[in-house]
Amino acid sequence: MANKIEKYNKKDGKTYYRIKAYLGMNPDTGKEINVTRQGFASKKDAELAISRLKVEFEERGYQKATSNTFQELYILWFDSVYKNTVKESTYVKTIEMFENHILPAFGSRKLDKISVTYCQATVNKWCESYTKYRVMRNYTARVLDYAVTLGLLRDNPMKKITLPKRKQVVDEEQSENFYTKEELLHFLSCVKSDGISRWYTIFRLLAFSGMRKGEALALEWKDIDFTNKKLTINKTLTRGENNALIIQTPKTRSGLRTISLDDNTLSILKDWRKEQAKDYIKLGINTMKPSQPIFTTYSNEYLQHATITNRMNRIIKNHDLKTITVHGLRHTHCSLLFEAEVSIQEVKERLGHSDIQTTMNIYTHVTEKAKEKSAEKFAAYIEM
Template identity: 30%
Template sequence: MASFRKRGQNWEYRIVFIDRQTGKQKEKSKGGFRTKKEAQLAATEEESKINHFGFAENGGERVDSFFDDWLEIYKRPNLKPITYTLQERNVRLNILPRWGKYRLKDITRNEYQKWINELRGHYSEGTVRRIHSIFSTAMNDSVHEFRVLRENPVQKIKIPKQVDKSSKVAHFTREQLESFLDCVKAPVKNAKYQHSIQYYAFFTLLARTGLRVGEALALTWDDIDFDAKTLTVNKTLVYPLNSQPYLSTPKSKSSERTIKLDEITIKQMKRHRINQKEVCLMYKNYKPTKDNIIFHQHEGRWLRTNVVRDYFKEICKRAELPVLSPHALRHTHAVHLLEAGANIKYVSERLGHASVKVTADTYLHVTKKIEDDALALYERYVQK
């Protein structure tokens, strides 16, 4: 039931109600109406909404304050540390600079859609989708968990599509990969550990297995069965910025896998295992690893992901190739397998993708060629 009073020249309404979720008595008031009639009409509309939703909207909280609570209460306890770190980083670097000073109830769909369109000018479709997913999930929780908004203001947002899907799959051709690995293997004048073949082994393994960088860095010699010629992926190395590295479970359940290794990779890894011991004997400050790690720094700890990335780019420049990231070797392996005629389901399982659809969508430009080639084979068959 609403009550009304006049304050100065204006009228104000006050509604007392029971919040259906908490069972507690609450109130909602609003002033600034020129006449009592205007206040009565507004109160009637608000009562109707309270009866429908079961609570009064209270979106006056600032976005930055809301996200602080949301991350701490709903995200940190339920996410892997690396996933939480990525989400917190996206909130801090992308969402709050634009929306932090807004009140929740001031976010409009049109303004938000314009912002999403602007983001696509700076980021890939996938990155924008991740940012939007974080924002929309938070707004859903503001409705259903925090109960400060009645509706998610960023529903039914359209993410501008990738015009050329093949452009997002950076990879090397066979010739480029050969040039890259030749450049890695070539001796570098004044290199600190010239006898080491570690980086050649590391990049060869990525290019011939499609492992993610974190999966490869986490490997120990126990993960390779040289007799069965298999490699088991059951962990990944996480190297947060300005923090200590740690081992975590793989990206998803399907990422846990055992894959076959080809003969060249087996020989290279055996050669690296011998070379690893030789390097420790040859250089006084190069210490053996205590944890049986396959790829490690001179003091025996895991290789740093940023060091691997920087060295990879240095090799690209030295070999006069497109400057890509180490993840491009994963794409390279997948593309080469598909171009060689490998079954897409096999490729999907080898990469540890959640589904064949992920593989097909990612390598659309290759799978379309496979489809065309298969149809051409069929046409030649039926014409005989």
């Protein structure tokens, strides 16, 4: 098999190179040994890396060449074990986690130098700085499990640590990442007053359906049944390799769902479809085909996630509104469903939660907020 060198771009816009080097055959399995590495600043650096790998393999053999350090073992684990078990968007995020957090701590360490003490100290440090420290610990443990499977380690030091508990910090901004009924209506009226139908339609749909941002961006007109007032959610727009936009099915089966839509939202969508067709026909684009995405750029490409985020931030700033995120509209929808006395199970199914606990957490938050206001309501009633 030939060696491969290819370019890719990171989110910062810089170009890097990745390699896939063929080293030979694994004498134990009879399979090809291909090693993938990335992060090279130039093609020359990538070519030198391939040469070094080949020399190392010839001099020291398979295990030492590919599993000498944690980083080399990680590459082997990623390519031969992990990559084919998850969606592209998932392994791209996993690569980012390793490159940004795990490899800086473990990458250059020899496997036999990774002790329980070092693992404990590293996870303690992660705990102080990152909310996802448990995920980072778990991925590190999976790589070291592979070392045990290959016979490179006797046991897994990461599994012997005591997982620290993160100090409870009340993040008021995060806990308030939703609008009340009045705040939502005011937000939507501000969006409408800006006079751009596309944005009003997007934010109305997000707020009145509880969809995830990626699910809304992946929608096609065939996904809406105007007659039966139904919306089918069966895909999501996400990021793949080289930061490219890709369409995927939802992560879990619960993400596949059909939900009802109210008459006003359906009417707004119908109006948007007419306006979209009128605007794009001038560019020679037929948007009336069933597979036409509902929300696109002016050149009829998928909208970037950041485009919606930036637009919402601009609306909030221009109209001096309470700051929430785009995902906060989903939280808003969920909260208002509970206020409307929709059952927990119905909310779970409508939002596509894979775990009832996710729904319960929001329910608990809403009911706690209601309790806080009970004293004010009582006083207002008595003093009328």
